[in-house]
Amino acid sequence: MAQRAAALAARGRPAGLAVILVGDDPASSVYVRNKVKDCEESGIRSTLDRMPADTTQATLLARIAALNADPAIHGILVQLPLPPQIDAHAVIEAISPAKDVDGFHVASMTGQPGFRPCTPYGVMKMLEHAGAVLKGAEAVVVGRSNIVGKPQAMLLLQADATVTICHSRTRDLAAHTRRADVLVAAVGRAKMITGDMIKPGAIVIDVGMNRDAAGKLCGDVDFDSAREVAGWITPVPGGVGPMTRAMLLENTIEAAERAAG
Numbered sequence: 001m002a003q004r005a006a007a008l009a010a011r012g013r014p015a016g017l018a019v020i021l022v023g024d025d026p027a028s029s030v031y032v033r034n035k036v037k038d039c040e041e042s043g044i045r046s047t048l049d050r051m052p053a054d055t056t057q058a059t060l061l062a063r064i065a066a067l068n069a070d071p072a073i074h075g076i077l078v079q080l081p082l083p084p085q086i087d088a089h090a091v092i093e094a095i096s097p098a099k100d101v102d103g104f105h106v107a108s109m110t111g112q113p114g115f116r117p118c119t120p121y122g123v124m125k126m127l128e129h130a131g132a133v134l135k136g137a138e139a140v141v142v143g144r145s146n147i148v149g150k151p152q153a154m155l156l157l158q159a160d161a162t163v164t165i166c167h168s169r170t171r172d173l174a175a176h177t178r179r180a181d182v183l184v185a186a187v188g189r190a191k192m193i194t195g196d197m198i199k200p201g202a203i204v205i206d207v208g209m210n211r212d213a214a215g216k217l218c219g220d221v222d223f224d225s226a227r228e229v230a231g232w233i234t235p236v237p238g239g240v241g242p243m244t245r246a247m248l249l250e251n252t253i254e255a256a257e258r259a260a261g
């Protein structure tokens with residue numbers, strides 16, 4: 001990616017990412033800082049707008065409109081969650097589809113042209129790297145959020161897997177997960193998927209980011225019991241998280257390349 005960013009800069013069209021942070025949520029501040037640092041390391045120009053927690057929706061929409069019209073900006077990222085007075089859906093849809101590098105537009109989620117959402121896209125890249133055969137495979141996604149579970153299921157479906165989406169109302173979750181050749185956990189509950197819920201040899205991708213009882217970062221999968229059964233498994237930390245960050249850079253560079261023709 002650094003090479004692609006350098007090639008754009010050499011043409012006088014450096015890739016630019018605008019990051020907007022509304023409020024002072026500590027976790028969001030860390031995420032935003034990491035994204036800006038990633039940009040610096042890979043040669044993407046970035047700007048960071050810090051807006052106060054009482055920012056109105058109209059003010060934020062006006063800022064997005066200005067960035068939509070700015071030719072030096074190729075990607076716009078509004079860090080979620082937003083304060084309660086702002087409708088996140090309206091804000092996301094206000095970002096130009098050409099600059100929606102988080103891939104949060106509804107169109108992206110349904111697999112229409114646009115940018116793929118960073119977390120599910122990173123998961124697909126990992127599956128590709130592991131040589132997973134997805135055609136006809138049983139894929140089970142646990143979680144149905146708009147930013148992870150649903151778009152993940154769509155990308156797996158596009159890759160010709162047979163996809164099941166599980167959620168909090170699913171009866172007998174383990175019966176589903178035990179059938180999975182590819183299991184993606186995106187729930188937000190520490191270590192809830194245990195080894196006995198996994199098909200031997202399965203590919204297990206852990207999107208979850210939680211704290212265990214000791215306050216240590218962990219995933220939705222109980223890594224120690226799952227690794228005894230799984231064929232492939234991603235760790236937390238150091239698995240899906242870094243891939244999500246990398247895919248944001250990839251989408252931004254792709255947006256800049258498209259803009260540069």
Ligand code: NAP
Binds near residue numbers: 149207
């Ligand atoms: P979310 O919006 O809270 O969605 C969680 C999903 O899990 C919901 O669909 C919920 O079902 C389902 N669920 C809750 N309890 C369940 C249970 N007992 N059995 C089965 N399903 C259950 O969360 P999210 O934004 O998708 O994030 C999920 C996790 O991924 C979090 O830990 C988050 O921190 C992490 N994450 C990581 C990255 C990364 O880059 N690594 C990126 C994004 C998110 P209902 O719909 O029925 O409520």
